[in-house]
Amino acid sequence: MVAIGTTIRDASADIELIGVTKTYDAKNVVIPPLSVALRPGEFTVILGPSGCGKSTLLQMIAGLERVSGGKILICDREVQDLEPKHRGCAMVFQNYALYPHMTVAENMAYSLKVAGIPKAERNERVAGVAKMLGLSDLLARKPAQLSGGQRQRVAIGRAIIREPGVLLFDEPLSNLDAQLRHDMRVELADLHRRIGATSVFVTHDQVEAMTLADRILILNKGRVEQFDTPKAIYHHPASVFVAKFIGAPPMNILQVTGDGSVLRLPDGQAVANYSGKGSFQLGIRPEDISVNAGGSIKARIRYREDLGSHEILETEIGCQQLRIATPFGVEIDTTSVLSLTFPRGRLHLFDGETGRAIPEAFGTAATTQSMKEYQ
Amino acid sequence: MFSHRWLPLLLVAPLMLLVVLFFYIPVFQAFYWSFFLEQPFGGGSQFVGLENFKRVLSDPEFWMAGWRTIVFMLTASLLAVVVPLMLAIAADRRIALSFPARNILVWPKGVAGASIGVVFAFLFNPFVGLMAPFNTLFPGAWNPGIDGTDAFITLVAAHVWSGIPFNFVILLAGLRSIPHTLTQAAAIDGAGPWRRIFDVQLPLIMPQLFLTFVLEFTESITSVFALIDTITKGGPGGSTTLLVYKIYVDGFSGFDLSGASTQTAILMVFVLLLAACQFFYLGRRINYER
Numbered sequence: 001m002v003a004i005g006t007t008i009r010d011a012s013a014d015i016e017l018i019g020v021t022k023t024y025d026a027k028n029v030v031i032p033p034l035s036v037a038l039r040p041g042e043f044t045v046i047l048g049p050s051g052c053g054k055s056t057l058l059q060m061i062a063g064l065e066r067v068s069g070g071k072i073l074i075c076d077r078e079v080q081d082l083e084p085k086h087r088g089c090a091m092v093f094q095n096y097a098l099y100p101h102m103t104v105a106e107n108m109a110y111s112l113k114v115a116g117i118p119k120a121e122r123n124e125r126v127a128g129v130a131k132m133l134g135l136s137d138l139l140a141r142k143p144a145q146l147s148g149g150q151r152q153r154v155a156i157g158r159a160i161i162r163e164p165g166v167l168l169f170d171e172p173l174s175n176l177d178a179q180l181r182h183d184m185r186v187e188l189a190d191l192h193r194r195i196g197a198t199s200v201f202v203t204h205d206q207v208e209a210m211t212l213a214d215r216i217l218i219l220n221k222g223r224v225e226q227f228d229t230p231k232a233i234y235h236h237p238a239s240v241f242v243a244k245f246i247g248a249p250p251m252n253i254l255q256v257t258g259d260g261s262v263l264r265l266p267d268g269q270a271v272a273n274y275s276g277k278g279s280f281q282l283g284i285r286p287e288d289i290s291v292n293a294g295g296s297i298k299a300r301i302r303y304r305e306d307l308g309s310h311e312i313l314e315t316e317i318g319c320q321q322l323r324i325a326t327p328f329g330v331e332i333d334t335t336s337v338l339s340l341t342f343p344r345g346r347l348h349l350f351d352g353e354t355g356r357a358i359p360e361a362f363g364t365a366a367t368t369q370s371m372k373e374y375q
Numbered sequence: 376m377f378s379h380r381w382l383p384l385l386l387v388a389p390l391m392l393l394v395v396l397f398f399y400i401p402v403f404q405a406f407y408w409s410f411f412l413e414q415p416f417g418g419g420s421q422f423v424g425l426e427n428f429k430r431v432l433s434d435p436e437f438w439m440a441g442w443r444t445i446v447f448m449l450t451a452s453l454l455a456v457v458v459p460l461m462l463a464i465a466a467d468r469r470i471a472l473s474f475p476a477r478n479i480l481v482w483p484k485g486v487a488g489a490s491i492g493v494v495f496a497f498l499f500n501p502f503v504g505l506m507a508p509f510n511t512l513f514p515g516a517w518n519p520g521i522d523g524t525d526a527f528i529t530l531v532a533a534h535v536w537s538g539i540p541f542n543f544v545i546l547l548a549g550l551r552s553i554p555h556t557l558t559q560a561a562a563i564d565g566a567g568p569w570r571r572i573f574d575v576q577l578p579l580i581m582p583q584l585f586l587t588f589v590l591e592f593t594e595s596i597t598s599v600f601a602l603i604d605t606i607t608k609g610g611p612g613g614s615t616t617l618l619v620y621k622i623y624v625d626g627f628s629g630f631d632l633s634g635a636s637t638q639t640a641i642l643m644v645f646v647l648l649l650a651a652c653q654f655f656y657l658g659r660r661i662n663y664e665r
Binding site for chain 2: 059062063064083084085089090091093094095097098099100101110111114115158
């Protein structure tokens with residue numbers, strides 16, 4: 001066997017969910033019919049607030065929860081009624097779920113032992129994975145003698161040792177402290193590039209989603225809000241929900257009314273030209289707002305947060321909250337009323353009732369420029 | 376915590392009184408008497424040194440009773456843990472009715488040993504009990520009144536039944552405390568339900584298994600008295616005379632107070648050694664970390 005640390009395998013599988021539902025009873029619908037297709041080797045992040053059904057979805061793919069309806073296909077094979085062990089998935093759990101009575105080596109080798117792989121080969125593969133994850137010196141220890149980061153590495157090692165076609169992650173980084181979480185994120189991205197398994201990663205942390213994902217699936221109450229690349233989700237949010245969920249601080253959403261030519265705030269200020277009539281929700285990212293003397297939109301500062309690299313200004317505009325991220329090095333007089341400009345290309349318009357985006361409302365949509373400027 | 380000096384003492388006094396009166400005084404009395412020759416109806420006593428021990432240890436009846444005690448201890452306590460273990464694993468898997476089951480199964484704990492004995496004497500009666508149909512097919516196949524082995528089996532069955540509630544609750548609590556994700560991880564790793572029992576569940580309830588075994592081993596030696604007294608009276612032909620029953624017969628029917636005291640002392644030291652061995656040799660190997 002070739003050491004897996006160095007090879008790039010082509011064992012990834014594609015996953016397809018067709019009308020998958022999960023209900024506990026008539027009132028308790030966790031996931032209404034949901035259909036998505038994940039490409040082979042793709043790193044998909046399922047992102048959503050707690051209780052949105054993201055973990056349930058993952059467990060249904062793994063076979064730990066039964067589907068109430070619909071089909072799950074892995075490599076064009078229907079697996080929704082199969083036992084977990086017949087699905088070819090490996091999983092990393094939030095609380096690591098290491099076997100406390102087994103050593104690190106035994107933990108990692110357990111799936112191979114159950115599969116009846118001879119001891120010599122088991123040891124060889126454990127050594128290979130341990131080397132890749134920097135666990136070689138810890139093989140004889142019990143999980144209780146490891147730090148959080150080491151335990152998470154063992155959990156990852158246990159998952160990849162079988163060389164699964166599908167790797168599932170259930171909020172694996174949420175028990176780690178901030179620094180470790182960052183390091184593990186980088187390691188996970190690197191690991192994914194090397195082993196190339198189709199990965200599904202559940203999280204409520206948008207930073208993890210933005211940095212790790214090839215595509216992000218945003219779930220809200222079991223429904224898909226948007227399924228797209230991190231860039232597209234950031235620059236073209238499909239709904240108010242997505243707009244508010246992505247970005248730190250999140251996109252500002254202002255209630256506006258259109259009179260056929262301009263959009264006005266409740267206090268009467270005109271913020272943009274638009275031909276539509278009725279109530280809308282106008283979105284603009286804090287970093288896209290420019291503060292300048294010539295601006296026509298007036299906002300009152302309530303307080304400011306200096307984050308070193310930039311400042312966050314908390315302002316009030318027509319009784320609505322508006323956050324502004326000032327670019328680095330720009331000094332702003334915070335004693336007076338601010339004059340603002342909303343660049344037309346950076347505005348997002350959403351339906352007043354459904355919250356769905358109205359595409360191309362202001363001509364050319366926001367470009368990838370703004371993200372670069374921000375950073 | 377208590378500002379009053381005598382209040383704590385006053386609060387523990389009733390329990391202390393009971394323990395001293397019915398445990399420590401009799402225990403010391405037994406050890407004391409084992410070195411004296413006591414008169415059956417009271418009155419003077421004579422110091423005889425180790426004569427009582429010499430007499431008891433050279434009595435084949437004592438060794439027979441001791442052997443039966445060990446056989447009973449091993450079979451009855453093993454079954455009294457294994458049967459509740461199987462029930463607990465089943466209850467842990469199907470949690471739909473586990474709440475009423477957990478409550479109903481604990482009720483027998485409240486039944487006195489003597490009452491259990493009466494019930495089982497009836498249940499295993501060769502003419503009207505559970506085995507009666509079996510006896511009509513194979514006449515004379517089951518008769519605890521004549522056959523010593525049958526009588527012994529009856530005792531074991533009654534003891535196991537009375538041990539189910541407590542051990543079931545302890546073991547089920549242990550199983551329920553195993554994190555759900557561990558079971559899920561094992562399922563993903565490819566282990567089926569049977570494999571998971573031996574690879575994940577049993578190793579993780581070792582503290583609970585150890586506790587039930589220790590309690591069973593020590594308890595099976597002493598608590599069997601009520602069952603013997605109500606079901607077999609030590610018969611037939613002394614085949615169910617365990618040490619604890621022999622002590623009673625020797626002391627209260629034979630009025631050999633010194634002999635009974637000596638055997639009590641020996642039995643007590645044996646139980647203490649047994650518990651100590653379990654703690655020192657088994658207890659240390661158990662991993663209580665989760």
